[in-house]
Amino acid sequence: MVREDKSNFIAEVSHELRLPLANVKLLVETLLDGALEDPALARSMLMRTKDEVSRLQNLVTDLLSHEKASSAGRFVKVNVADRVAYVKETTAMMAQAKQIQVHTDIEPDLFFRANAEQLDQILLNLVENAIKFTPDKGKVCIKASGKPDTLIVSDTGIGIAPAEIGKIFQRFYRVDRSKTRGSTGLGLSIVKHIVDLHGASIDVNSALGKGSSFTIVFRSPEGEANG
Numbered sequence: 001m002v003r004e005d006k007s008n009f010i011a012e013v014s015h016e017l018r019l020p021l022a023n024v025k026l027l028v029e030t031l032l033d034g035a036l037e038d039p040a041l042a043r044s045m046l047m048r049t050k051d052e053v054s055r056l057q058n059l060v061t062d063l064l065s066h067e068k069a070s071s072a073g074r075f076v077k078v079n080v081a082d083r084v085a086y087v088k089e090t091t092a093m094m095a096q097a098k099q100i101q102v103h104t105d106i107e108p109d110l111f112f113r114a115n116a117e118q119l120d121q122i123l124l125n126l127v128e129n130a131i132k133f134t135p136d137k138g139k140v141c142i143k144a145s146g147k148p149d150t151l152i153v154s155d156t157g158i159g160i161a162p163a164e165i166g167k168i169f170q171r172f173y174r175v176d177r178s179k180t181r182g183s184t185g186l187g188l189s190i191v192k193h194i195v196d197l198h199g200a201s202i203d204v205n206s207a208l209g210k211g212s213s214f215t216i217v218f219r220s221p222e223g224e225a226n227g
């Protein structure tokens, strides 16, 4: 990260940390000032405190992922079906809780030249978003094919308005902050950063109320035809 970007980043992180911390302080102070005497009120305030602390926890987790994605690391031949299986398993409980079916369509014997951990990170962020922004009983699909090496994560979710599509890759950007309280808005900025490190491209197709699809095209290894 260049110096100016780093100082912007620190300013943005401080800004994102300030609100949940101020909320926790206010909630605890109100409890100590007498709200503790009213069990129902105390309970609801503690639930809100718990939400704010979860948000801080998510921020720290995402900031660590951001840091991990700061360099390209080692590119190797990665078995795509294995990575997709890992991500499907990791997100299975989240999908089950919303009765969302996660369908996979992976070309046999498909290998991408990538950093395996970062490929997991891309897949996890896209699949978690697809589940998060899809109503109950919806569908999510992970598709991968070669020549050119392409990964598509699509959903039947709430969709993204055309005016928002250009902004969703910005750090900390969330379309509707009130409805994404547990979210940090860092996931897609991490995805974009990793995509750039791989010399790949990412495209979004979305229709409000119908769903979204994120397509990543990896650069073919040098000397190989790309078509």
Ligand code: ADP
Pocket (backbone or CB within 6 Å): 125, 129, 130, 133, 155, 157, 158, 159, 160, 168, 169, 173, 174, 175, 176, 180, 183, 184, 185, 186, 187, 188, 189, 212
């Ligand atoms: P987070 O998921 O932590 O909010 P992201 O950077 O991953 O942050 O996403 C930024 C925003 O883009 C989300 O808050 C949401 O508004 C929108 N978004 C991302 N993925 C989807 C999706 N599959 N469907 C609808 N909206 C999405």
